[in-house]
Amino acid sequence: MSNDILKLTCRELRDSIAKGEVKSSEAVSSVFAQIEKYDVSIGAFLSIFKQDALKRAKEIDGKIAKGKPVGALAGVPIAVKDNMCTTFGTTTCASKILENFRSPYNATVIEKLLAADAVIIGKTNLDEFAMGSSTENSGLKKTVNPWDKSRVPGGSSGGSAAAVAAKMCFAALGSDTGGSIRQPASFCGVAGLKPTYGRVSRYGLVAYGSSLDQIGPLTTDVADNALLLSVISGHDEKDSTSVDEKMAPVYDFSAKIDEPLKKLKIAVVPQLFEGADSEVVNAVKDAIEVYKKLAAEIIEIKMPHFEYAIAAYYLIATAEASSNLARFDGVHYGHRTKNPADYIEVYSKSRNEAFGQEVKRRIMLGTYALSSGYYDAYYLKALKVRNLIRGDFTAAFQKADCIIMPTSPTTAFKIGEKTADPLQMYLSDVYTIAVNLSGVPAISIPCGFDKNNLPVGLQIIASTFQEEKLLRIAKMFENHTDFHKRRPEL
Amino acid sequence: MMNVDYKVIVGLEIHVQLATLTKMFCGCELIFAAEPNSRVCPVCLGLPGSLPVMNKQAVEFAILTAGALNCKVAEFTKWDRKSYYYPDLPKNYQISQYDLPIGSNGFIEIPLQDGKIKKIRIRRVHLEEDAGKNIHTESIFSQVDLNRAGTPLLEIVTEPDINIAEEVRLLAVELQRIVRFLGISEADMQKGHMRFEPNVNLHIKKDNAEYKTPITEIKNLNSFKALEKSVAFETKRQLDEFLEDGTVLQSGNKKTFGWDDIREATVLQREKEEAHDYRYFPDPDLVPVVVSRKWLNEINAGLCELPLKMQSRFVTDYGLNDYDAGVLTADKATAMFFDNAVKAGGDAKRVCNLITQTGLKIANEKSCTISELGISPHRLAELAKMVEAGLISATASVTIFEKMMQDKSSPQQIADNLHLLQKSDEGELEKIIDEVITANPQAVEDAKSGGKKSKKAHGFLMGQVMQKTKGTANPQVVAKILNSKLKGS
16 A cells, blocks of 8 residues: 555645545655665655654644645645755754754745645755755765665755655755756656746745755656645745746646647757767657657757856856855854864854865855955856846747756766766756756756666756746656656665 | 144044834844844844845935935945854844945035034945844853844945044034934934944145045944044044154055043054955845835935024024024924924014923923923914013913923913913002002112112012012013103102
């Protein structure tokens, strides 16, 4: 029975729970059985809330038994990345500096999940402060790819992607600053969406690059993704950058999910296929063929500024990060050095002791970019490049409904393969970063497997607040393929 | 002293705490002297994941003040992060405004002692959040109270247009009066609502050359008196220092001095102004502010007549002297109360006296404004008219004023009830005066004599009349009748 439960999607599980066919407590127990069995080797979770989750599941079962109304995710076990604040457990950002940090408040997305009667079962591993592309930068735990345990799950939302792929939860939330949802989704063979900047409240998401960060769902299929997005979206008065719902209305994005788009126009950027592995390119080209068979028109476009995205990103994101992470100083909370000589040492030693290599590298890079005398040449220039990249996207969406390209130039790479060379690591986000810079939504869905049986991700990008269209386009592909149904052997 | 000619150059950096209900970027209340760390939330504590949300009222107050200071109000402004590490700054950056301040290129007019008005240019007016407070204890640890963290501050920077220590105080007093008129700040120096940091140096002419002394910034000034004294002290100290060692202004030799209120001297705090790099950049958590014409008009509807204008109107239109006009325009409530009472028909000088000599004294004792004493300007005008018409004495007007605070009936009615109406009926008074003259022949004799005793005797006779009328006789009428009687007989 428990194994059958794990085969259900979020929607199926929710409906079964609502009908009384399955109990939420059974689903939660199944998930914890899976975690106990496999997470020892996968390492997706930084913390789990077994007792609390079971208690909550029983409460929801009780509500359903009494015929009371329940939310859109009633009884569904969900995991969240450990950079979203929760009043329960710790919020560590996989950093030693916040190893024992307990937030006095819940992130808005957490409140929304709870209001939808979801059961939050645990918090997942990430690259420290979401800085990385392999989850190897976690200061607290190692996470591996469920498809091949010698490989990385991608990052920074590697824990969330691995947990969904290994069915240790029914869905998870991640955050995406430069590809941190889509790239691990691609590596782990699940669906991962970065919504339009401003679609989902950032309140309670521990900031990395504030103008780029966006929370989004990782799920086994596109319809589940639409369901999760409907739950977490919406204007939040606590986040000034979240968008007015008059401009970006929120409704059930899964309602019309099976309606294919008529006269679908897809743009591809031939120049961008050059840097990717041939197996990845072939899988993406096959995906384009699928769309052609569905009567989509394929057009070729140029995105002249796309290649500057990585350079601009590593100035903008690190500049913001250097400021966002200044608060972790050992004075008010978090790790504090022992026996400092003076208050300056409280700062310098606490930070030096508790931040990892990559975090320090980015803080220094960002500090440099904002320094007097360098600001114009670096930060300001990067903002100009950002505008040019936005322009590329605007022009593209005047011609096509979406753009298709790989999510990542490779499939999951070996653990340790790129840790010695940060630049190589940065290049694994070459296809995802421009999306964050321009704020548009994009999804990664599985579109094939390489010779090592590792999933390949297809990235579909749409225009601002066109998530519904984006998800329907993704669903068209899913309806005619079965890559999303394959599960790793654990 | 050697023969040197010098000019004092002073510019001011002023922080004004806005009287909003809540903090600049969160909903925490602003309460003075609350229990440490009792008025805090994830946002002003700078907790991970928290985000600032702009207080619209604070922006409106800032725009209002920028307008009152004749600034150009920005149509588009934004928020910037100013980075520096200090324990009272929980995010280790302050949200401020860098290159697009809310107001720029304005001026403030200050009344000088000689009645002239001086214009001091305002370079910029911008909004920012305050830091918390470090409390240094006996132990090796310091404590941090973050109640103040996130308090909205208006920073006003003047051009270095001030050349006399006294003008620094006059500007401070005038600015306090303006912000109180606008209602944007309580502007209580003791509570730190207004903080002034003068930047002082001298331009010295010696041997046909001009020298500039190093700039000094003075901190911890908590009274207008200290402000003036500190600049005067610095002037002398810098002159002495220059004459002694000839030190002149160089990049990086700006010094920070604190003011020692007891010794009445400036004390060196920081020798060299470190080359701070605040790494300003636009705060990505906040959206830029667009000040539409419509919004600006709505805000400017709250722009009242400013105190200095009102003061000169009271002099020119109402014939008050400048001192009285200054007292009446020290705060808006008093100024409006006075203006309304005069507009209701009260004689300006009489209304002024009633307010300055009676009303303000009582209001001060009760720690309230004059408009909160329970007397309407209209009623006060009636009272002033009675004094003007000689219906009551000045002494009686005080008694009636006090009664009016509880009793809502007219001053006429109150005077009647208390038997305070003066007898001005000449026929009636003449009868009484005749009685007094008949009863005191010696005094009458003395009064007529014109000698030394005359004045005293005259006073005695007046007193007798007042006694017989139980103080209700109009002294002017009595004096007039008595004089003619003494002359005539």
